[in-house]
Amino acid sequence: xxxxxxxxxxxxxxxxxxxxxxxxxxxxxxxxxxxxxxxxxxxxxxxxxxxxxxxxxxxxxxxxxxxxxxxxxxxxxxxxxxxxxxxxxxxxxxxxxxxxxxxxxxxxxxxxxxxxxxxxxxxxxxxxxxxxxxxxxxxxxxxxxxxxxxxxxxxxxxxxxxxxxxxxxxxxxxxxxxxxxxxxxxxxxxxxxxxxxxxxxxxxxx
Amino acid sequence: xxxxxxxxxxxxxxxxxxxxxxxxxxxxxxxxxxxxxxxxxxxxxxxxxxxxxxxxxxxxxxxxxxxxxxxxxxxxxxxxxxxxxxxxxxxxxxxxxxxxxxxxxxxxxxxxxxxxxxxxxxxxxxxxxxxxxxxxxxxxxxxxxxxxxxxxxxxxxxxxxxxxxxxxxxxxxxxxxxxxxxxxxxxxxxxxxxxxxxxxxxxxxx
DNA sequence: TCGACCAGTTAATGAGCGTTAACGTAACTC
DNA sequence: GAGTTACGTTAACGCTCATTAACTGGTCGA
Numbered sequence: 001x002x003x004x005x006x007x008x009x010x011x012x013x014x015x016x017x018x019x020x021x022x023x024x025x026x027x028x029x030x031x032x033x034x035x036x037x038x039x040x041x042x043x044x045x046x047x048x049x050x051x052x053x054x055x056x057x058x059x060x061x062x063x064x065x066x067x068x069x070x071x072x073x074x075x076x077x078x079x080x081x082x083x084x085x086x087x088x089x090x091x092x093x094x095x096x097x098x099x100x101x102x103x104x105x106x107x108x109x110x111x112x113x114x115x116x117x118x119x120x121x122x123x124x125x126x127x128x129x130x131x132x133x134x135x136x137x138x139x140x141x142x143x144x145x146x147x148x149x150x151x152x153x154x155x156x157x158x159x160x161x162x163x164x165x166x167x168x169x170x171x172x173x174x175x176x177x178x179x180x181x182x183x184x185x186x187x188x189x190x191x192x193x194x195x196x197x198x199x200x201x202x203x204x205x206x
Numbered sequence: 207x208x209x210x211x212x213x214x215x216x217x218x219x220x221x222x223x224x225x226x227x228x229x230x231x232x233x234x235x236x237x238x239x240x241x242x243x244x245x246x247x248x249x250x251x252x253x254x255x256x257x258x259x260x261x262x263x264x265x266x267x268x269x270x271x272x273x274x275x276x277x278x279x280x281x282x283x284x285x286x287x288x289x290x291x292x293x294x295x296x297x298x299x300x301x302x303x304x305x306x307x308x309x310x311x312x313x314x315x316x317x318x319x320x321x322x323x324x325x326x327x328x329x330x331x332x333x334x335x336x337x338x339x340x341x342x343x344x345x346x347x348x349x350x351x352x353x354x355x356x357x358x359x360x361x362x363x364x365x366x367x368x369x370x371x372x373x374x375x376x377x378x379x380x381x382x383x384x385x386x387x388x389x390x391x392x393x394x395x396x397x398x399x400x401x402x403x404x405x406x407x408x409x410x411x412x
Numbered sequence: 413t414c415g416a417c418c419a420g421t422t423a424a425t426g427a428g429c430g431t432t433a434a435c436g437t438a439a440c441t442c
Numbered sequence: 443g444a445g446t447t448a449c450g451t452t453a454a455c456g457c458t459c460a461t462t463a464a465c466t467g468g469t470c471g472a
Contacts, residue, residue, distance in 0.1 A: 016419085031325055034240030037459060050461075051420055059460065115378070116322055119237055154386055155394060162375045162398055169371025172321070173364055180360055188361060188406060192368055195405020196398040203397075222449085243429060256431075257450055265430065 017055050019045045021069075024062045029109035029171075033063055033117045063117060064125040070110045071132035074103065078139045089146035096140060097167070097193050101186050104170045112171050137161070148201035159200040163193050223261050225251045227275075230268045235315035235377075239269055239323045269323060270331040276316045277338035280309065284345050295352035302346060303373070303399050307392050310376045318377050343367070354407035365406040369399050 014022070023044035027036040038059055039049035056062050077099050085092040104111050118129060140160045145151055151159065167189055180188065220228070229250035233242040244265055245255035262268050283305050291298040310317050324332060346366045351357055357365065373395055386394065 032238065032240065032323075034238065035326070038461085039459085047420065048422085049459090050422085053461075054419055117238075120241065152386075155390075158379050158386070158391060158394055159398065161378045162372045162395060165375030165378065166368045166372040166402060169368045172367045172371065180358075180364070184361075185364065188364055189368060191405045191408060192365065192402040195401040195403075195408075196372060197401075199397045199401020199404070200394060202401075244431085245429085253450065254452085255429090256433095256452085259431075260449055 016045070020052060020055055021062065021066060025066050025107075025109045025113060028063065028066070028117060029112040033059075033120045060120070060122065063113075064121055066110065066113060067118065067121060067129050068125065068132070070107075070114050071129045071136070074100070075132050075136045075139070077103070078136055082139065082143070089143055093143050093147050093197075094190070094194075096143060097163075097190055098186075100164075100167050101189050101193075104167050104189075105182060105186060108171045111168050115168065137164075144197060148197060150201045155200065159197060162200075163196055166193060166196060222251070226258060226261055227268065227272060231272050231313075231315045231319060234269065234272070234323060235318040239265075239326045266326075266328065269319075270327055272316065272319060273324065273327060273335050274331060274338070276313075276320050277335045277342070280306070281338050281342045281345070283309070284342055288345065288349070295349055299349050299353050299403075300396070300400075302349060303369075303396055304392075306370075306373050307395050307399075310373050310395075311388060311392060314377045317374050321374065343370075350403060354403060356407045361406065365403060368406075369402055372399060372402060 020041065024036075024041050027041060027044065030036075037049070038052055041059075041062075042049045042052050052062075056065075078096060081095045081099055082092065085095065118126060121129065137157065137160055141153065141156045144156050144160060145153065148156070170185075170189075173185065226247065230242075230247050233247060233250065236242075243255070244258055247265075247268075248255045248258050258268075262271075284302060287301045287305055288298065291301065324335060327335065343363065343366055347359065347362045350366060351359065351362050354362070376391075376395075379391065
């Protein structure tokens, strides 16, 4: 199910650091970075506030590691799919969409954080995250333009951002368990994303 | 250009309250509710922190008025379009999309606040905002299902939420002035929204 | 068994910040 | 022209909260 930052699916128990990151992500997503106290994060993993400082330099460091981890994970996953692509660009685009949807559905709190708390980072961290995000976008833009050559580059970039907005809407979709279920939701999102790209490509420059 | 909360386009000068609300919206959107101090909001309108308390009961009250105003404005606009609809459901859906895009493009800070700071509200205010949001969604769902009868109600609701995610992606689109310009962006978003709905309607239940 | 280190604890510190108090001043009313 | 209201100001208060200090118990290699 839910992958932890920085690693793929595993079976061994999560480390304390990972526990903390997971709970912090959940709490930050629920009430915002400033809305959550360190005592609360500590309590969520069974230790008390200052105990966290054995594992992280500070509250900021947790957020930074989360956001850098998310961006890196998205980019890495995207690159892997590009490298492993077998069919043409069509299949690759579907693969990218599928990967992004999996992420959006399995790690909703991280998706929420991703575009909500970026400004709370130190300059250097924020720059790094933005750079990773940019690379991820550019990766998509290339594939999208291969599938839809009519699209100008700015239009393709806008379209990609908008489709991200569409796919990242999962936190607003009724809590998990609601119809039409995970598989159905994934498929619906996938079709909508393709439909949006296809419509964007009709009459390119406007 | 940018409409102020609670009123349509006007020519007379904005009141102090309105100045404050506009600047507060911008600042909240930039750095988050907790990330902005009252002194900063005051400075943005040329008075100093505590001076704000002549106009608002507190910082919370500003956020509440903003969020209630946004939701109300969206709902009111949507209802007006429904009431004024002349052609069939097709044209009405286009009208709704157009209205939402105008809002998303002209009041980006408000769009950002709208789904970012809802949890910072008092219970009663949050309930009110959610109720307004729900009514707005339901209004869309009805129209969408009229245009695409193949869609089940849950699917239509998910689709509407996702399209909102798409349309509300404007804050992520390069700062205003970037290609393809406001008109082009609006048209691109419109086409993508229709494309997404159309694709959602193919193979309904999955 | 003896350090050394890891992972906690509680108590103290200190900054930031929303809010209130106390006070000043123009403008407008009666 | 005295009183009231609208709109500010600066100074002080008090709370929240991240961070640090000081201290403690367990584990483990030599």
